[in-house]
Amino acid sequence: MKVNLLDLDLDGMAAFCERLGEKRFRSVQLFRWIHQKGARQFDEMSDLAKSLREKLPAVCHINDLSVLSRQDSVDGTIKWLFDVGGGNAVETVFIPEADRGTLCISSQAGCAVGCRFCSTGHQGFSRNLTTGEILAQLWHAEHFLRKHLSSRERVITNVVMMGMGEPLQNHAALFPALRVMLDDHGYGMSRRRVTVSTSGVVPMMDRLASECPVALAVSLHAPNDALRDSLVPLNRKYPIAELLDACLRYLPAAPRDFITFEYCMLDGVNDQIEHAQQLLDLVRTHRGKGVPCKINLIPFNPFPDSGLKCSPKPVVARFAQILVDAGVVTTVRKTRGDDIDAACGQLAGDVLDRTNASQRLARLRSETGQPIRIVHRERQA
Numbered sequence: 001m002k003v004n005l006l007d008l009d010l011d012g013m014a015a016f017c018e019r020l021g022e023k024r025f026r027s028v029q030l031f032r033w034i035h036q037k038g039a040r041q042f043d044e045m046s047d048l049a050k051s052l053r054e055k056l057p058a059v060c061h062i063n064d065l066s067v068l069s070r071q072d073s074v075d076g077t078i079k080w081l082f083d084v085g086g087g088n089a090v091e092t093v094f095i096p097e098a099d100r101g102t103l104c105i106s107s108q109a110g111c112a113v114g115c116r117f118c119s120t121g122h123q124g125f126s127r128n129l130t131t132g133e134i135l136a137q138l139w140h141a142e143h144f145l146r147k148h149l150s151s152r153e154r155v156i157t158n159v160v161m162m163g164m165g166e167p168l169q170n171h172a173a174l175f176p177a178l179r180v181m182l183d184d185h186g187y188g189m190s191r192r193r194v195t196v197s198t199s200g201v202v203p204m205m206d207r208l209a210s211e212c213p214v215a216l217a218v219s220l221h222a223p224n225d226a227l228r229d230s231l232v233p234l235n236r237k238y239p240i241a242e243l244l245d246a247c248l249r250y251l252p253a254a255p256r257d258f259i260t261f262e263y264c265m266l267d268g269v270n271d272q273i274e275h276a277q278q279l280l281d282l283v284r285t286h287r288g289k290g291v292p293c294k295i296n297l298i299p300f301n302p303f304p305d306s307g308l309k310c311s312p313k314p315v316v317a318r319f320a321q322i323l324v325d326a327g328v329v330t331t332v333r334k335t336r337g338d339d340i341d342a343a344c345g346q347l348a349g350d351v352l353d354r355t356n357a358s359q360r361l362a363r364l365r366s367e368t369g370q371p372i373r374i375v376h377r378e379r380q381a
C-alpha cells in the first residue's frame with residue numbers, strides 16, 4: 001500500500017526516506033515541498049534528484065481530502081465540507097479577524113464523549129481521523145487561501161483543534177499532526193498559536209504536556225460534579241478536581257500561563273448567579289491556590305432534541321460581570337459565518353442548524369448520488 005506522506009511527521013518522513021535508501025536531508029526537502037509549497041505532484045519538486053522523483057509515485061502519494069462543498073460568508077469566514085470516506089464528512093472553518101486567521105480543525109468523525117449540549121455528541125462516534133486527514137484540512141486550507149487571497153502575509157496564523165471530536169481521544173494521530181504544525185520545515189507555528197481543546201481526558205493531558213505542549217482549552221461547562229456529570233459524561237471518569245489537578249500539572253509546560261475554560265451558557269441549567277460563584281470558587285481556591293485561567297462563555301445554539309435553550313443575553317452578561325468583577329479574564333464568544341452555517345460552538349458561539357444540515361445532506365445525496373453522512377462541527381466545546 002502506498003504511504004500517504006501527509007501521515008508523517010519529520011521523523012516519520014526521515015524513516016520513510018531511509019527505507020528508500022535516501023539521506024535524511026531528502027525528508028526535509030519533501031516536507032518543505034509538501035507543507036510549505038503545497039506541492040501535489042513529485043515532478044514539481046525540482047531540487048529532488050530525478051531518480052527519486054521517478055521512484056516516489058510507486059511508493060507514496062499526497063492524499064488531499066475531497067471537497068464536498070465550500071461556502072464563503074460575507075464576513076470572510078470560509079467553511080469546507082470534506083469527504084473522509086465510508087459515508088462520513090467533516091467540516092473545517094477558517095475565521096479571519098483583523099489580527100489573525102484561525103483555522104478550526106476536526107479530529108474525529110463523530111464523538112464518543114456524548115456531551116448533552118453538543119449535536120456531534122448526539123450523532124455518536126464513527127471513527128478517528130488519521131494524521132493525514134487532520135493535516136489535510138490545514139494543508140488544503142493553507143494552500144487554497146494562499147492562492148485565492150491577495151495578501152502575501154500568512155493567512156492562517158492560529159489553529160484550534162475545536163472542530164468535531166475529542167482530540168485527546170485520538171492522541172495517536174493528533175500528536176504527529178501537531179508536530180508538523182509546529183515544525184519549522186512544516187507550518188512553523190508557535191505553540192501559543194496552536195490550541196487543543198479537551199473535555200477532560202486527564203491522562204492524555206499529561207501526555208500532551210510531556211510530548212507536545214501547546215495551548216490548552218478545557219471544556220468545563222459546569223461548576224460542580226453533579227451538574228457536569230449530566231452535561232459532560234466524561235466527568236464521571238475524571239471529575240472536576242482531577243481535571244483541575246491535570247490543569248495545574250499542565251501549566252508548567254504550557255506556552256501560555258493560563259488555561260482557557262470553555263463554558264457553554266445553557267438557560268436555567270448552568271447560568272445562574274450561584275453557578276458563577278461556584279465557578280469563581282473553583283478557579284480561585286482549587287488546592288488552595290486556584291488555577292490561572294481565562295473563561296470563555298459560549299452562547300448555546302439549540303438543535304432539535306437537545307431539550308436545551310440558550311441563556312438570554314442579559315443572563316450571559318450578568319454571569320460574565322460576576323466573573324469580571326472578581327478579576328477573572330472573561331470573554332463571550334462572538335458569532336461568525338452565520339450566513340453559511342459556519343458559526344462554531346467553540347469559535348464563534350453559534351452552531352450549525354441540524355435542519356440545515358439535513359437539507360444539505362439531501363442535496364448532496366442528490367448531487368453526488370452517494371450516501372453521505374455529514375458529521376459536522378456542532379460541538380459546543
Ligand code: SF4
Nearest residue numbers: 111114115118121379
Ligand atoms: S462537546 Fe466536544 S467532547 Fe463533547 S460531544 Fe461534542 S465534540 Fe465531543
